[in-house]
Amino acid sequence: MRILFIGDIVGSPGRQAVERYLPRVQDVVQADIVIANGENVADGRGITPNLAEWLFDHGIDFITMGNHVWDHPKIFDFIDQEKRLVRPANFRLAPGQGYALCSVGGRQLAIVNVLGRAFMGEWDGPLEVLSAVLEEIADQATWIVVDVHAETTSEKQALAWYFDGRVSAVVGTHTHVQTADERILPGGTGYITDVGMTGPFDGIIGMKKEPILHKMITHLPARFEVADGDCQFSAAIIDCEDENGRCAAIRRVFITPDHPWPDGAAFKRP
Amino acid sequence: MRILFIGDIVGSPGRQAVERYLPRVQDVVQADIVIANGENVADGRGITPNLAEWLFDHGIDFITMGNHVWDHPKIFDFIDQEKRLVRPANFRLAPGQGYALCSVGGRQLAIVNVLGRAFMGEWDGPLEVLSAVLEEIADQATWIVVDVHAETTSEKQALAWYFDGRVSAVVGTHTHVQTADERILPGGTGYITDVGMTGPFDGIIGMKKEPILHKMITHLPARFEVADGDCQFSAAIIDCEDENGRCAAIRRVFITPDHPWPDGAAFKRP
Amino acid sequence: MRILFIGDIVGSPGRQAVERYLPRVQDVVQADIVIANGENVADGRGITPNLAEWLFDHGIDFITMGNHVWDHPKIFDFIDQEKRLVRPANFRLAPGQGYALCSVGGRQLAIVNVLGRAFMGEWDGPLEVLSAVLEEIADQATWIVVDVHAETTSEKQALAWYFDGRVSAVVGTHTHVQTADERILPGGTGYITDVGMTGPFDGIIGMKKEPILHKMITHLPARFEVADGDCQFSAAIIDCEDENGRCAAIRRVFITPDHPWPDGAAFKRP
Amino acid sequence: MRILFIGDIVGSPGRQAVERYLPRVQDVVQADIVIANGENVADGRGITPNLAEWLFDHGIDFITMGNHVWDHPKIFDFIDQEKRLVRPANFRLAPGQGYALCSVGGRQLAIVNVLGRAFMGEWDGPLEVLSAVLEEIADQATWIVVDVHAETTSEKQALAWYFDGRVSAVVGTHTHVQTADERILPGGTGYITDVGMTGPFDGIIGMKKEPILHKMITHLPARFEVADGDCQFSAAIIDCEDENGRCAAIRRVFITPDHPWPDGAAFKRP
Numbered sequence A, B, C, D: 001m002r003i004l005f006i007g008d009i010v011g012s013p014g015r016q017a018v019e020r021y022l023p024r025v026q027d028v029v030q031a032d033i034v035i036a037n038g039e040n041v042a043d044g045r046g047i048t049p050n051l052a053e054w055l056f057d058h059g060i061d062f063i064t065m066g067n068h069v070w071d072h073p074k075i076f077d078f079i080d081q082e083k084r085l086v087r088p089a090n091f092r093l094a095p096g097q098g099y100a101l102c103s104v105g106g107r108q109l110a111i112v113n114v115l116g117r118a119f120m121g122e123w124d125g126p127l128e129v130l131s132a133v134l135e136e137i138a139d140q141a142t143w144i145v146v147d148v149h150a151e152t153t154s155e156k157q158a159l160a161w162y163f164d165g166r167v168s169a170v171v172g173t174h175t176h177v178q179t180a181d182e183r184i185l186p187g188g189t190g191y192i193t194d195v196g197m198t199g200p201f202d203g204i205i206g207m208k209k210e211p212i213l214h215k216m217i218t219h220l221p222a223r224f225e226v227a228d229g230d231c232q233f234s235a236a237i238i239d240c241e242d243e244n245g246r247c248a249a250i251r252r253v254f255i256t257p258d259h260p261w262p263d264g265a266a267f268k269r270p
């Protein structure tokens, strides 16, 4: 079973990148399931029903979120109905769901979204939150993919090691920069610290540079806007075994103006 | 002019990695200057005169530091004499120096170390600190390499964009995870968000997993120790032009048990 | 010379408290100068030209600010003209002024506003910022009153001890709770960790309880609003000597439904 | 039923203050139960069996703790046996106990210690933690006194309002500065944001000024030590009704070289 996981899609440049690159990538990769982090799809802040629909129409099967989950108030219009939208499981008293289940070839895949706590917010910790989710779904899911949306590399690595052998993959999001440390841990869990961002290539983590620099220097308020210009596409391909849910392979996809999508032979589905 | 920049060397596994891989890498890469971040070389916390000497004896020309700079009190025994040791320039009232100058083929290379502020500490900001350093050295240095030791991707990218065209390269350290975003910015500055860590392959950012997880779960104090087992080597190769100091190429080196050092043809010096 | 310093005025309940209590207090106290922290006067967030005018019309001579200084965009309409409005001196590249000078009986009083950094923001530190201000005004002012707007008790105390003997008084703001530690330091500087808040008596630091508690529990976004109901008035009376600028006395004023304003004999001007 | 609650006792000056003032205060106040926060009693960092014994020998019946609870390793020698020592209830997987029960005149008093989270640490939140404790003890205790050890005024006020009517009193600790806002909330819960510190009068929250200022300015490491010289005694007197556990009165005690203990007539037990 092959999953394509797309990192934080930022604003309209992120959607452009999906439109341009996802079909080409899928031609070769032929993932069974495409998951994308959508916490920044609405001009960098949250998601709306229309934008979720747009993503679903463009080849994305499930959307995970992050600390920006509640940024756009329209999410409350559909989060309780839309079972393909997964919010952080840390928010167990909020509307929506912290994981989704989906059938692939007769077996169940669970998609979980969990927030880190270090430098992020004062909610329940990711170890406790994911433990509780696993208890609920343990018997139902062959494969479990966890989007850990966190700031520090240490919290993400800690989560991955703690659940190594209990989930198929832990893929990090939130920093908007792809890391080069994809690997399979000894227990069979695929891991990458951050999948990276899908959106503007020339901003500061996707946003226009000038207002951010102006604020850093003057401490005056600034209106942060999604950057324009060239775009990039960041993703990970995760192959999981059918029998035991283990990760068989995890590979990075990072397409930028500097690194165009190759013929993709290396990524061809066996 | 070619620089090899080695990311945070952690404890004795980090030194093992240097011993094992640096000669092999240098065989092919033949860098003119080797710089390494040494803030974690003394059991994960700071540096000592002996360990600095060890690094200099093993092919490293300059050492940069970070937030752990003062962790080992022995640093005060030699920081004022040892001009190859560069502490964060943010600490302008502290002993030591925030940059070093070195002659390569008749031209000067400046090596600067600067700390971020977001989620790190209440010191002067990296934009102001680096601006002040550049004013001092502007006329002296053909090439300027900046080790930006910071937590967030946004602060590192902001610094790189702000000084694009004014320094040869901005290389990030501190997160201990290599990022895959090496590039040359439009003004000619080479950039990577984090070079990654040189040390244990199976820890949590280089430290043993069990105490970190135990503390996350119980909040009890724990003695953090450098992990053992396999090790990894993380670096960046930065080629700079002689005439104008611009970055001509920046490439990642990441050697782990999963990614052994290839024949290195791709990295061969022209 | 007698100063009345009123702590953070919050929203319309804060203005009600000023209207109701300031005349009665001034009847007895007869301060030469009334200063108030106005960072929360516009519905809890910032200030407008009209509200500043309202404060000036109601017996307040100077307004200091804090971390909420830029919350209301209308401040930019008048901050550069209005010399009675003092913004944090940390923001030296921003519009407005970090201190004000005013003549009282032929001598000059300087009013300075400075922000702490711990848990607040990544700007220049209060020790450095106030040192720079003092250098500018040292020869001009007989009395210097500093509003230190900071989160932690340690940063406020550190500032007061550091400048003891160099300023007439350091009065803390920002926590919205009056402290009971008013005193004169050995060098002659009057000090109180926090003057407290002028506004709603029954909120959470002036804001309605329900949204704050709802957000703490669910982590869902909430619209914070100024609380209603009874109000409180928090201030400090600072007496300074004419010859040397030293603080001769510092006393608290805290009027609530539980502690009505007494006949005030104790506060009568000598 | 009358409780005397003494704020954070810091080092040997704090013990001196207990020795000097507690008997004089108790002469007049005649509290049934004396509780003290002891997180800083061992040279500012934690507690030892001997120091706990010393406090019990000097008129203190129960000890609460805070974020410094684990600073001294000797606490592990006795925390599981000593039922008069109450650690933060947030640490439910740690040794020791988050509350204590004690019989006063045939009725039960519960003493709870709970940590805030804002700017403090990544543990369970105080609302959830105290809710869980109350469920355990609801039927057993007539009176419940909560030591909320937290940094921000807002988190302490939020806790007090949330549990108003369900506990006898919420007394804050940790900032080491007494606040002047003692009151009884509408539901009958006594409240004060911070009781203040018992220890050195002339330090920065109890510690020597010079090392703290030196570190703030240079960012170099410093050895923080308890200050010497004069001392202060900070406490609150809480009167609770027998029938319903409500707070009948809450008053501050703050003894310093500037405010000597009066004849105490005001505090005389009825």
Ligand SMILES: [Fe+2]
Pocket: A039, A066, A067, A068, A149, A173, A174, A175
């Ligand atoms: Fe995020």
Ligand SMILES: [Fe+2]
Pocket: A008, A039, A040, A066, A174, A175, A176
């Ligand atoms: Fe994001």
Ligand SMILES: [Fe+2]
Pocket: B039, B066, B067, B068, B149, B173, B174, B175
């Ligand atoms: Fe570091």
Ligand SMILES: [Fe+2]
Pocket: B008, B039, B040, B066, B174, B175, B176
């Ligand atoms: Fe490091």
Ligand SMILES: [Fe+2]
Pocket: C008, C039, C040, C066, C174, C175, C176
């Ligand atoms: Fe305020």
Ligand SMILES: [Fe+2]
Pocket: C039, C066, C067, C068, C149, C173, C174, C175
């Ligand atoms: Fe404030």
Ligand SMILES: [Fe+2]
Pocket: D039, D066, D067, D068, D149, D173, D174, D175
């Ligand atoms: Fe504390």
Ligand SMILES: [Fe+2]
Pocket: D008, D039, D040, D066, D174, D175, D176
């Ligand atoms: Fe304390």
